[in-house]
Amino acid sequence: MQRMGIAGAKTQKLLGLQYAALARTAFLRFAVFVVAAIPAITFWVESSGFWLAAGWFLLVVLIAAALLRMERGFIDAERRQMASEEQRTHLAAVGLAGLLWAGPMLAFPDAMASGNAPQYAVMALLICVFVLALSAVPAAAMTFIAIFAFAGATSMILAGDFAGTVAQLAFGMVVAAGAMALSRLYLRLRLTEANLAEKQETVSLLLHEFEENSADWLWQVDAARRVRGVSPRFAHALCMEPREADGQPLLRLIAGEGWDTGALPSSLRDLAERLKRRESFSNMMVRVSMNGRTRWWELSGTPKHDEHGQFAGFRGVGSDVTEQRESAEKIAQLARYDQLTGLPNRMMLTEALGTALQRAEQWRTRCAFLMIDLDRFKAVNDTLGHQIGDKLLAQVSRRLRVLMGQHDTCGRLGGDEFAVVMADVNDREAVDRMAHAIIDVLSKPYDVDHHTLFVGASVGSAVGPRDARTVETLMRNADLALYRSKDEGGGSHFAYEPQMHAHAEERRKLEFALRHALERDELELNFQPVVDAVTEEILSFEALMRWNSVEFGRVSPAKFIPIAEDTRLIVPIGEWALRRACDEAAHWPGHVKVAVNVSAEQMLDANFASTVVSALAASGLAPERLELEVTESIFLRDGGAAQSTLNQIQSLGCKLALDDFGTGYSSLGYLRNNRFNTIKIDRSFVTGAAKDSPESLAIIRAVVAMCDALGMETTAEGVESERELERIRQLGCSKIQGFLFGRPMGALEANALLDQRAERRIA
Known part of the structure; x- marks a missing residue:
């Protein structure tokens, strides 16, 4: 049904185009129809008489006028539907016009047969024009030409002119064929025009809608x-x-x-x-x-x-x-720039380094990558908060920008790590100059929200393509150099050297071996005596960790303890050390204590206090005989958590010692907020005092006086000579620890030493 409806619509459209064309050529057909009758009268008037010919001519004019009026009414046929009645009426009018011409031809055949050939040719030509002008409606054209040709041929037959009959029929067929061809061509053109017009209208509507919406x-x-x-x-x-x-x-x-x-x-x-x-x-x-x-x-x-x-x-x-x-652009900014400092981020630094390496390879020059790590920045974050830390990083970035040359790019890798790409390094000393300039500038004091802050910088560098030909390798080598700088205490610059890979590989292997040290029973405790400064009686032993590796032999604590802390292996290792120390101390005389070092990682562990309780219960050691040694670093991680843990330990009755006092930040607030039992003075001050260093002497006197006022004891570490012993006694320290009274020893040797001292007292 839908297809039939579409076909009907197309048929109506064709009819509209056809009849609208009739309206546009109606005056032409009227004139041709009337003019064609003039030569016809010249050869019919003799047979019909003047009045009959005049009457016929009048009928021709009337029919032509009727057709003109009717066809002019089709001017809007394209925009409306043609009624069947209109089509039949028009076809009847055309048929009547054809009969009007057929009448004289049939009534006076002799006149046509004997007529003037030129006049007949003019009439026939005009009739041909009339029919072709009518070809827009093929049915009307075929109706008129059929009547005209049939009447003409019949007239020739009646007159006995058989050649004329053939000519008349041929004329009719040619005109009919021409009318049909012209009709098809006209319809094709009109359909094309209509489709184009419809498309243009559609395009105009779409463009209008496009503009509007x-x-x-x-x-x-x-x-x-x-x-x-x-x-x-x-x-x-x-x-x-x-x-x-x-x-x-x-x-x-x-x-x-x-x-x-x-x-x-x-x-x-x-x-x-x-x-x-x-x-x-x-x-x-x-x-x-x-x-x-x-x-x-x-x-x-x-x-x-x-x-x-x-x-x-x-x-x-x-x-x-x-x-x-x-x-x-904002997205690109976020993707390529650090939002806190506004410096290029790791992605952009990587791209800059890649470009610099490519250019160095092409022009046979050098480039460099410097990795920068801030020293003591974590302490700022932990003590003053991240907001202050962020503002400090912003100031660091501004200082770095000032140092950059035309071919240098500085950026932030993340956290407190920065980097510099030097795209053109012709001078071999340029990298070292840049590194030391960075260290000097970043080590100057900062004023952040009324806080005067001091942080330093460690720098590691690698030069391309000498040290590496790829971005990843060059960055890794610079990182190895930075690690060496941090390992040496910071505040320095180290350039990459090939043997650093060996150190890194050694560290990796040590870490792997350390992870299995406990299960392989490779760890042991040594004990170093702490004596009374006056009587030299053994008051306690400090438990010191030792590692005798199957693969590496005896590994220095200076090597494996930092690895344990970085990997958090210090937590299970520290727990083992605490339990073993308590077990050994349980066999000592009741007045001898044991001191165990506790790292910041252990102190921040939520289960540490429970571990201490468990170790004491399992060994049967009295809490007051256990002394836990901590450093100031525990307060730099999370002071609140450390304070809470220390309070829990003190509530158990355990003693607390603050180790390496004077070498860190030495905030007196630590002593005010935490009731330490002992303050341990670092060996560097002991050595200085023995050499009569005014600074060392003043610091030790101040610490001793402060501890006496607060009811704390002092332990001088690293006493190795009689001169140092004498000076420490003069300064008033309570306890002494050092090689002069015993090196770190195994548990059996510690027990033997205690037995010897007991025998001496008895004797």
Whole structure:
């Protein structure tokens, strides 16, 4: 049913086109129909008489007039549906016109047969024109030519002119064929025109809807590149009224001040070049300027040509993508720049280093990568908070920017790690100069929210392509050099050396072996005596960790303890040491204590207090005989958690000692908030005091006086000579620890030493 409906609609459309064509040529047919009767009268008047011929001519005029009036009524046939009654009435009128011509031919056959040939030819020609003009409606044309040809042929037969009969029939067939061919051609043309018109209307509607509902606009320029047909939306984008913009050069409208100065952006020059070369373009990003404001347009354009194939300008579509571009730039900024400092991030630094390496390879020059790690920054974060730490990092970034040369790029890798890419290193000392300049500048004091802060910097560097030919390898080598700098205490610069790989590999193997040290029973405890400074009686032993590896032999604590702390293996190892120390001390005399070192990682473990309780319970050791030694570093990680843990331990009755006092930050707030039992003075001050160093003497006196006032004891570490012993006694320290009274020893040796001292007292 739907297909039948579509077919019916098409049929009606064809009928409308046909009858509308009749209306446009109605006057032509009227004139031809009437004029064709004039030569006919000349050879019929003798047979019919004047009045009969005149009457026939009058009927011809009346029929022609009736047809003219009827066909003029079809002028709107394209826009309406043709009624069947209208079609039948018109066909009847055409048939009546044909019969009007057939009457004289049948009534006076002799006149036609003996008529004047030129007059008949003129009549026939005019009739042919009439029929061809009627060919828009094939049914009407065929009806008229059939009647006319049949009447003419019959008239020739009646007159005995058989040649004329054949000629009349041939004439009819030729005219009929011509009318049909002309009808088909006309209908094809009209259908094509109608389809084009419909498509143009559809396109116009779509373009109108596009203009109304889209953020884009249509634009067009003529061959002189002047805007034409400015739509309201395009005019709005130009910040003008349509009539103001029409006829203006496109480039002048969008170039802003650059039109007068000639300082056009590259994108605008590209657009001008495309227009000049008459090339199509798509999604071209163009920076435009209107009323002093810079905007970004996305333009597409295609050359257009007139009906003669001549270039007539461009037409296309455009849109304002300023917001999208700004958003894209912000995304790119987020992806390539560190938001806290505004410096390039790791991604951008990697790209810069890759470019520098490529250029160095190409031109046989050198580039460098420097990795920077801030010293003591973690202490700032932990004590003053991340907000202060972030502001400190911002100041660090500003100082780094000042140091950068034309070919240098500094950025932030993350946390407190920064990096510098030196793209052109011709001077072999340039890297070292840059590294020391960084250390000097970053080590100067910072003023952050009324806090004066001191942080240093450690730098590791690698030079490409000497040290590596890839970005990843060069960065890894610089990291190895930085690790060496940190390992040496920080505040220094180390350049990469090939043997650093060996050190890194050794550390990796040590870490792997350390993970299995407990299960392989490779760890042991040594004990170093601590004596009374006056009586030299053994008061306690400090438990010291030792590692006798099957693979590496005896490994220095200076090597494996930092590895254990970095990997958090110190937690299970420290727990083992605590339990073993308590077990050994349980066999000692009741007045001898055991001191166990506790790292920050252990102290921040939520289960540490429970571990202490478990170790004491399992060994049967009295809590007051266990002394836990901590360093100031525990307060730099999370002071609140450390304080809570220390309070729990003290509530058990255990003793607390603050180790290496004077070598760290030495905040007296630690002593005010935590009731330590013992303060341990570092060996460096003991050595200085023995050499009569005023600073060392003053510091030890101050610590002793403070501890006496607070009810604490002092232990001097590292006493190895009689001179040092004498000086420490003079300064008033409570206890002494050092090689002079015993090196670290095994548990059996410690027990033997205690037995010897007991025998001496008895003797």
